[in-house]
Amino acid sequence: MSVSGQTCNAEPPEMPVRCEVVPLPGQRVSLRIDGVEKTCWNFDDGSPRPFFYPVRGPQGGDLTRIGHPGAPNHDHHRSIWFAHHKVDGQDFWADDRGTQIRQKRWIAYQDGDEEAVMASQCGWYGIEGDELIEQELIVALLPLPKEEYALEIQTTFRPGQGRQQTQLDKTNFGMLAVRVAKSISAHFGQGRLTSSEGLQGEKAVFGQPARWMDYSGPVAIGQGESRQMVTAGLTFFDHPDNPCHPTHWHVRDDGWMGAACCFEAEYRLSQEQPLVLRYLIHAHASDEPHDATEVFNAFSHRQPFKIQPSEEPHVQFQVRRVIE
Numbered sequence: 001m002s003v004s005g006q007t008c009n010a011e012p013p014e015m016p017v018r019c020e021v022v023p024l025p026g027q028r029v030s031l032r033i034d035g036v037e038k039t040c041w042n043f044d045d046g047s048p049r050p051f052f053y054p055v056r057g058p059q060g061g062d063l064t065r066i067g068h069p070g071a072p073n074h075d076h077h078r079s080i081w082f083a084h085h086k087v088d089g090q091d092f093w094a095d096d097r098g099t100q101i102r103q104k105r106w107i108a109y110q111d112g113d114e115e116a117v118m119a120s121q122c123g124w125y126g127i128e129g130d131e132l133i134e135q136e137l138i139v140a141l142l143p144l145p146k147e148e149y150a151l152e153i154q155t156t157f158r159p160g161q162g163r164q165q166t167q168l169d170k171t172n173f174g175m176l177a178v179r180v181a182k183s184i185s186a187h188f189g190q191g192r193l194t195s196s197e198g199l200q201g202e203k204a205v206f207g208q209p210a211r212w213m214d215y216s217g218p219v220a221i222g223q224g225e226s227r228q229m230v231t232a233g234l235t236f237f238d239h240p241d242n243p244c245h246p247t248h249w250h251v252r253d254d255g256w257m258g259a260a261c262c263f264e265a266e267y268r269l270s271q272e273q274p275l276v277l278r279y280l281i282h283a284h285a286s287d288e289p290h291d292a293t294e295v296f297n298a299f300s301h302r303q304p305f306k307i308q309p310s311e312e313p314h315v316q317f318q319v320r321r322v323i324e
Contacts, residue, residue, distance in 0.1 A: 019116035053079035084174030131160030177258035185255030191217025239278035
């Protein structure tokens, strides 16, 4: 068929693409596998910082939540989010401090059968409105066996525009944190917190270095009479190339875990020496991280991403894995 001199191929593709990045109204981006949303990137300009929510379990249900189950002063715990307690002395962890992390632009959205990839750029703005940090974010959604999936995160922190240096102060709050669903929490639910070193519970795990951290427990799925409880969880992996690997962890029995890259010392960002961090969050359908060693090894050997100008028509940028 020809329309305005152009030839249209009426034959549809044999199979739809498996993994998709779908922009939505309200400054949201949905990440989907086989048409099912697994998580959504929320970057509303009115929010103190962007975050991922919801985060769906392999069988359904929510694996994370917004806010603390019992403490109203912890509403800054938004599912999966980036933050840091002190950046050049300014608080980017709590709300209502006059600081904000705001997405500046999206760079690339890529669909595929093996992974869907989203790339964006955020600014960390201080009390006076100046940009202290420029953050490049690349996120890939990867389907795994048994309806499980992984969210691979690669993020680069540089001094903001016009700055030569920015300091991330020593703290156990930041850079990436997870607030799990109430039912998965060890205190409010029946969940269990476990580290790669075989330690369990907040007292044993807090502040200790580990390759990964896991929170698993019961999750409600379904609606009405079909509503039931299943077991599921999130394993949070620290990549061996991270400068603080194995990272120290800030964890709580009330239902959160965070990779604390500045637990022992501050980190000074410069244009010549940015901070590159790689993490992976595995959504699994079990009450403990059975496949953690296998997933960690695969993540450890996976090549990092890079953003480059695209040679494809109508596409400005593309994200590719680095070729050795």
